[in-house]
Amino acid sequence: MPTGDKRNFNSNNNATNQPQRLINADQKRRKIEQQRRSLPIASVEKRLVEEVWKNDTLIIVGETGSGKTTQLPQYLYNGGFCQNGGIIGITQPRRVAAVTVAKRVAEERCVELGQQVGYSIRFEDVTSTSTRIKYMTDGLLLREALLDPKLSRYSVIVVDEAHERTVQTDVLLGLLKDVQKKRSQNSNGASGNYDHVKKDNNAKEKSNEVRKLNPLKLIIMSASLDARGFSEYFGGAKAVHVMGRQFPVDILYTAQPETDCLDAALVTIFQIHMEEGPGDILVFLSGQEEIESIEGLVRENLKKLPEANQKLLIYPLFSSLPSEKQMKVFTPAPVGFRKVILATNIAETSVTIPGVKYVIDPGLVKVRSYSPDSGIESLIVVKTSKAQALQRSGRAGREGPGKCYRLYPESRFEGLDDSTVPEIKRCNLSNVILQLSALGVDDIIGFDFMEKPDRMAVIRSLELLYLLGALTDEKKLSYPIGHQMARLPLEPNDSKALILASQFDCLEEMLIVVSMLSVESIFYVPRDKLEESRTVIKSFSSPEGDHLTLVNVYRASIEFLEKNKTENGNEKAEKNLRKWCKDNFINNRSLKHARDIYNQILENVERMGLKISSCGDDMLPLRRCLAASYFLNAALKQPDGTYRVLANGQIAEIHPTSVLRRSKPECIIFYNLVQTTRNYVRNVTRIDYLWLAELAPQCYALKDN
Numbered sequence: 001m002p003t004g005d006k007r008n009f010n011s012n013n014n015a016t017n018q019p020q021r022l023i024n025a026d027q028k029r030r031k032i033e034q035q036r037r038s039l040p041i042a043s044v045e046k047r048l049v050e051e052v053w054k055n056d057t058l059i060i061v062g063e064t065g066s067g068k069t070t071q072l073p074q075y076l077y078n079g080g081f082c083q084n085g086g087i088i089g090i091t092q093p094r095r096v097a098a099v100t101v102a103k104r105v106a107e108e109r110c111v112e113l114g115q116q117v118g119y120s121i122r123f124e125d126v127t128s129t130s131t132r133i134k135y136m137t138d139g140l141l142l143r144e145a146l147l148d149p150k151l152s153r154y155s156v157i158v159v160d161e162a163h164e165r166t167v168q169t170d171v172l173l174g175l176l177k178d179v180q181k182k183r184s185q186n187s188n189g190a191s192g193n194y195d196h197v198k199k200d201n202n203a204k205e206k207s208n209e210v211r212k213l214n215p216l217k218l219i220i221m222s223a224s225l226d227a228r229g230f231s232e233y234f235g236g237a238k239a240v241h242v243m244g245r246q247f248p249v250d251i252l253y254t255a256q257p258e259t260d261c262l263d264a265a266l267v268t269i270f271q272i273h274m275e276e277g278p279g280d281i282l283v284f285l286s287g288q289e290e291i292e293s294i295e296g297l298v299r300e301n302l303k304k305l306p307e308a309n310q311k312l313l314i315y316p317l318f319s320s321l322p323s324e325k326q327m328k329v330f331t332p333a334p335v336g337f338r339k340v341i342l343a344t345n346i347a348e349t350s351v352t353i354p355g356v357k358y359v360i361d362p363g364l365v366k367v368r369s370y371s372p373d374s375g376i377e378s379l380i381v382v383k384t385s386k387a388q389a390l391q392r393s394g395r396a397g398r399e400g401p402g403k404c405y406r407l408y409p410e411s412r413f414e415g416l417d418d419s420t421v422p423e424i425k426r427c428n429l430s431n432v433i434l435q436l437s438a439l440g441v442d443d444i445i446g447f448d449f450m451e452k453p454d455r456m457a458v459i460r461s462l463e464l465l466y467l468l469g470a471l472t473d474e475k476k477l478s479y480p481i482g483h484q485m486a487r488l489p490l491e492p493n494d495s496k497a498l499i500l501a502s503q504f505d506c507l508e509e510m511l512i513v514v515s516m517l518s519v520e521s522i523f524y525v526p527r528d529k530l531e532e533s534r535t536v537i538k539s540f541s542s543p544e545g546d547h548l549t550l551v552n553v554y555r556a557s558i559e560f561l562e563k564n565k566t567e568n569g570n571e572k573a574e575k576n577l578r579k580w581c582k583d584n585f586i587n588n589r590s591l592k593h594a595r596d597i598y599n600q601i602l603e604n605v606e607r608m609g610l611k612i613s614s615c616g617d618d619m620l621p622l623r624r625c626l627a628a629s630y631f632l633n634a635a636l637k638q639p640d641g642t643y644r645v646l647a648n649g650q651i652a653e654i655h656p657t658s659v660l661r662r663s664k665p666e667c668i669i670f671y672n673l674v675q676t677t678r679n680y681v682r683n684v685t686r687i688d689y690l691w692l693a694e695l696a697p698q699c700y701a702l703k704d705n
């Protein structure tokens, strides 16, 4: 057992321990069939389909694991909602859920993923013209609305996990309401239009013309939803409750509050491993750093156990982890082994991780927080809401009875907020405003949001868009900059950086920077090789900063790859690159992901007609372009070695992972600010203070910093 005392947990209900059974592929098929039939939602299939026929908007609330996400779209498909060629679109707040649920549903239907059932997430589209059940992120559907404002390809949209109230969900809800209105005006009448389809399940697909006339069916779904609030927003929409859950989850609380959540999580992992029956463990942690630090501690402590007890496999799961690595979590552990999955809240909703029987929930979550006063967005750790705690415990008990260990006393649970504060109330809105402007919505304050964003936050975000040149004085999208920015699937700052880079003759390098920053953790440093890795990584580092270092890594890898392709052919070259990455402590998967992103954004900017050129070895234009684009993230060194952000006076330190951590130049720009115990700026580059007035006069010429 690791540090700290064994935890005493209080239970509030009883779940029986059931040994996990090991099964082969054939049995798995039958098991899936049987599992589908035994889901609580299966008993109300007919009723749900009828309700969707009858109501254009329906709210469905059902326990976690009752079968909403995987089954409802299939019921609707079987019920005739795709017969005229329409698609059932299901949105998820997170990529990992969209991907894994689509995989599961394709498996359940015995179809190839990407055919009848597919998914679409940013930079990854696994659909085809035959796709009728399409899982996607809510952000992706928003982008589709830019090209097709009536979402005419869809017969049904299911907004899943609506309780999460991500900013994209909230914008989507307002937009879908409007699409419904437009489609109803265009339709021949009400839902009865589908009657011909209902009677003829095998009918050939009807023409697009017929489909366009049908109203859009909208379903809002979650396990922990304020049904009344949603119903009111949708003009008294009907709410249906799916009762019952498949398996019980025993909820356990600590007797006392924990002072050190990481230590408590560690102790609990080993307590379960040593004392409980088979079953994998899912631990919710607030971020990559916590995950990596616990990962190290688990490994260390594991070595101290007798060999027979060392069969514990550790899997991290966080959003910037390359998707192939994320997917590893979903493969079963080898016989005799137990998996422990260390995850952020990306595993909180919708996902089923096969084998998970135990959930450890320290009750904390990292969220975006935006201060309209400072105009800076940061990440902070806060307590979860009751809805989130419920979702987390719902990750256990999906294949059999489960247990959830909440690392806080029951009294604290009672005091938690019922639901999470909608993200729209606590984030920078510039991307939302840009997207809405591109959809023709110029009056953001007047937009029909379920909950209005903070006025000051709107003003600040509008200001940023003005400063970036995306909006005109009339709050309209500027031409061409604003239009170009809205077309790129990136944050406004990044889009602007690419547009400017074509003028600074460094678009190739800026593409690398933006792609590499989209994946994070390019370097992979095993704990036992800290010293060695430092020396190797140094060979890539640029004294000018992290952005240039990333360019060096990318260029070196491409050079290596191209040379190898000529000598050894493509396949061998990719294999050699993997070894090269390993030798250089580079995360091969992240790098590959960055290459994919690079190619996709490259396609976008080529289509936009931007001039693609390179600044070669002279990186000055790149640094100047970074200053011209991220000018609000400029900071000056203080006498004590900390930095003052010029735009708002906030004090921060350079993050320990930065190549500038030691040299501490006078003036820097940074990519992001993270708030842990201290404020850190990450991905930092040295700039000349005087460039700011020259390159961003709209912000600095009149200011005396």
Ligand SMILES: Nc1ncnc2c1ncn2[C@@H]1O[C@H](COP(=O)(O)OP(=O)(O)OP(=O)(O)O)[C@@H](O)[C@H]1O
Pocket (backbone or CB within 6 Å): 035, 039, 062, 063, 064, 065, 066, 067, 068, 069, 070, 071, 100, 104, 222, 223, 246, 349, 350, 351, 352, 353, 354, 394, 397, 398, 399
């Ligand atoms: N990948 C998978 N492997 C094994 N079982 C799965 C998988 N995906 C789903 N299931 C089974 O299907 C059940 C229903 O899952 P589904 O995601 O449809 O439920 P849900 O009601 O949407 O839950 P939640 O509200 O937690 O998202 C799960 O409890 C589990 O038993």
